[in-house]
Amino acid sequence: MAEPASVSTAAAPTQGAAATAPAIHTVDLSKWFGHTIALAGLSMTVPRGEVFGFLGPNGAGKTTSVKLLLGLIKPTSGEAWLLGERIGDLRTRRRIGYMPELFRYQAWLSAREVLALHCELAPLPRSTWKEEISTALDTVGLSDRAGDRVATFSKGMQQRLGLAAALLGKPELVFLDEPTSALDPVGRHDVREIIRELSERGTAVFLNSHLLSEVEQVCDRVAVVDHGRVIAAGTMDELLSGTAVRVRVGGLDDGEKSKLAAFGPRDDEGEHLTFTKLDIERVPELVSAIVALGGRVYEVAPRHQTLEDRFLQLLHEDT
Numbered sequence: 001m002a003e004p005a006s007v008s009t010a011a012a013p014t015q016g017a018a019a020t021a022p023a024i025h026t027v028d029l030s031k032w033f034g035h036t037i038a039l040a041g042l043s044m045t046v047p048r049g050e051v052f053g054f055l056g057p058n059g060a061g062k063t064t065s066v067k068l069l070l071g072l073i074k075p076t077s078g079e080a081w082l083l084g085e086r087i088g089d090l091r092t093r094r095r096i097g098y099m100p101e102l103f104r105y106q107a108w109l110s111a112r113e114v115l116a117l118h119c120e121l122a123p124l125p126r127s128t129w130k131e132e133i134s135t136a137l138d139t140v141g142l143s144d145r146a147g148d149r150v151a152t153f154s155k156g157m158q159q160r161l162g163l164a165a166a167l168l169g170k171p172e173l174v175f176l177d178e179p180t181s182a183l184d185p186v187g188r189h190d191v192r193e194i195i196r197e198l199s200e201r202g203t204a205v206f207l208n209s210h211l212l213s214e215v216e217q218v219c220d221r222v223a224v225v226d227h228g229r230v231i232a233a234g235t236m237d238e239l240l241s242g243t244a245v246r247v248r249v250g251g252l253d254d255g256e257k258s259k260l261a262a263f264g265p266r267d268d269e270g271e272h273l274t275f276t277k278l279d280i281e282r283v284p285e286l287v288s289a290i291v292a293l294g295g296r297v298y299e300v301a302p303r304h305q306t307l308e309d310r311f312l313q314l315l316h317e318d319t
């Protein structure tokens with residue numbers, strides 16, 4: 001079995017510390033489906049108010065993790081707490097919002113009625129429903145469609161409705177499983193803004209995604225999961241390791257190029273050399289070295305590593 005990987009370590013929440021307990025704390029959480037391991041020893045802590053990105057390719061274990069944390073499926077082993085309470089605690093669920101990956105709402109109800117149903121299921125005090133519903137509709141940009149039936153909604157509008165349902169009751173922790181899969185660029189931008197506002201008011205957000213640019217823009221910390229294991233975790237700065245520098249160069253043969261080994265690993269595409277791990281401060285030194293070898297430099301282009309570069313690199317290393 002794969003080695004468990006820790007995202008960060010913290011003591012298990014103690015009883016009575018629920019108000020200050022982390023939003024999420026898991027210890028060695030694992031899930032097998034028959035002979036398939038969906039999650040292999042997840043240990044992590046997400047503090048209050050943090051936007052945490054959970055990244056991974058299809059089948060990596062992202063949705064399984066969310067379902068385990070919400071108590072929708074039971075772990076094979078391990079333990080976890082949400083807001084200081086053990087997973088599965090019904091009263092804690094009222095303090096949590098959830099937007100599922102596969103959403104389908106009652107086609108015959110209006111948007112307002114769907115949200116009223118969620119208020120009733122939560123349950124929220126009836127006196128708060130009207131305001132909760134209108135705030136949620138306003139936040140996701142559906143106020144002008146409040147009385148229309150879901151059957152008349154586009155897929156993106158239905159996804160917005162799902163997000164509205166997750167926001168009802170001012171949750172302290174929100175799970176969003178691929179929340180923008182059906183949204184256009186404007187919708188994706190709106191969701192990023194909503195996530196930022198949630199975080200500002202102290203709500204922690206657990207965001208499952210494979211949209212790397214989205215995660216890069218909005219998350220405080222991320223974990224990359226593959227085959228049920230966390231293969232990297234940290235802040236964006238910790239995860240993205242420096243700069244790559246691409247140089248267009250002429251007049252160097254392979255023997256001369258090999259004398260540039262001191263500048264770290266490089267990809268050689270003929271006239272383009274890319275130094276994949278070079279500190280930007282060393283660029284002048286590199287140019288001098290190329291010139292000293294008799295080469296001519298036509299172009300130097302530093303490129304910050306993107307989350308996508310890093311993600312692909314990590315998955316490549318993991319196979």
Ligand SMILES: Nc1ncnc2c1ncn2[C@@H]1O[C@H](COP(=O)(O)OP(=O)(O)OP(=O)(O)O)[C@@H](O)[C@H]1O
Pocket residue numbers: 033036037038056057058059060061062063064065101210
């Ligand atoms: N109910 C189930 N029964 C059997 N296997 C399952 C079940 N749910 C998930 N799995 C398996 O667990 C693994 C993880 O699935 P999961 O849905 O968590 O992936 P994911 O990271 O959310 O992927 P995606 O990006 O496609 O949504 C996969 O191998 C999947 O086939």
Ligand SMILES: [Mg+2]
Pocket residue numbers: 062063064101177
């Ligand atoms: Mg999924």
